[in-house]
Amino acid sequence: AYRAAIASEGVGPVDKARALKRRSRLLLLRGNVECALTDLKECVGTLEGVQERTDQIRRKLGKAHFNMGAIRFRQDTLQEAEASFLAAARSDPGCWAAKGYLGLIYARRGLTCRGRALRMLTE
Known part of the structure; x- marks a missing residue:
């Protein structure tokens, strides 16, 4: 067999x-x-x-989520952009740009987010 x-x-x-x-x-x-x-x-x-x-599939998935988040960020739909960037960071932990955009979204809301807290959100 x-x-x-x-x-x-x-x-x-x-x-x-x-x-x-x-x-x-x-x-x-x-x-x-x-x-x-x-x-x-x-x-x-x-x-x-x-x-x-x-790993290749995860990176491609992370890139797709990142691109959706970037479009939503430009459309100023921050809640949807946040969800996309979180998904991108979870799919591809090396996607630092998604984490940067998350920092910008949180700054617009008046929140501060340190690196350690951002790591906890994306894991």
Whole structure:
């Protein structure tokens, strides 16, 4: 069953990694350390690829939220802009511009927001 899951094209990368991990456990129980290690290395490689794609998607999502927030900020709908910038900062923690805009929104409301408080809002 594990061979079929690993070899088939229609299986997603996470399912493939799970199958590799399970097969490596079985191989270890049988005493075949080299094959188990090979399967674990392939499992890690598969999961690293998934993580890289996930990070790219999160950055794109953060950029889309940031652009929506910038448009709403220019339209002077600050509550909607705040929601978009918060979503952008949560999707992509490296989006410092979103945090800057949040600071501007809070300043317009007469609020002060230090870096630590802003980090708490965006986490």
